[in-house]
Amino acid sequence: MRAQLGSGEVTLRRWREQDAAALYRLVLESIEHLRPWMAWVADGYSLDAAAAFVADAEADWVRGNAFNYAIFVSGRPAGAASLMARVGPGGLELGYWLHPDHVGRGVATRAASLLVAEAFRTGAQRVEIVTDVANTRSGAIPERLGFTVVDRRPPQEPVTPGEDGLDVVWRLTPDRG
Numbered sequence: 001m002r003a004q005l006g007s008g009e010v011t012l013r014r015w016r017e018q019d020a021a022a023l024y025r026l027v028l029e030s031i032e033h034l035r036p037w038m039a040w041v042a043d044g045y046s047l048d049a050a051a052a053f054v055a056d057a058e059a060d061w062v063r064g065n066a067f068n069y070a071i072f073v074s075g076r077p078a079g080a081a082s083l084m085a086r087v088g089p090g091g092l093e094l095g096y097w098l099h100p101d102h103v104g105r106g107v108a109t110r111a112a113s114l115l116v117a118e119a120f121r122t123g124a125q126r127v128e129i130v131t132d133v134a135n136t137r138s139g140a141i142p143e144r145l146g147f148t149v150v151d152r153r154p155p156q157e158p159v160t161p162g163e164d165g166l167d168v169v170w171r172l173t174p175d176r177g
Helices: 017-034 047-063 107-121 136-144
Strands: 010-014 066-073 076-084 091-098 126-132 148-152 167-172
Touching: 010 107, 017 047, 017 066, 017 076, 017 091, 047 066, 066 107, 076 107, 091 107, 107 126, 107 136, 126 136, 136 167
Parallel strands: 091 126
Antiparallel strands: 010 066, 066 076, 076 091, 126 167, 148 167
């Protein structure tokens, strides 16, 4: 995976240890927006959590477990996106979140598109996105990018207050991308 993707207004760059303070500020500014969907902010967020995330991100990158990127809009941090090797051989799961100031402007769609292209460039056979059925904004992104719904997981107890508990699994393969 390349450490930097994209050009122009929306770019992605691999998280580095020195990014912990910037990540912490970004999450704090976004916490009310993220809380309904992201379990890792349910009980708050700390600078230690940000530092642990970027340290883990670097280790995961080296091991090939996950490729975590900061999303930048016009050079300013705007969110995060990841490709994670947790959906079986040949597949990568894509996840994303944005600061609320950047929602509804195509930023997450552009970031996801960059990650899909990178995944297929490096040999992935499929990319999957998992969204809760209640998170319609998040679910609109794979739909815009041509992903197909391949599964609806039986309802489970919601983990966060915004969830309905029904996960939708979206998939894209290189021949459809």
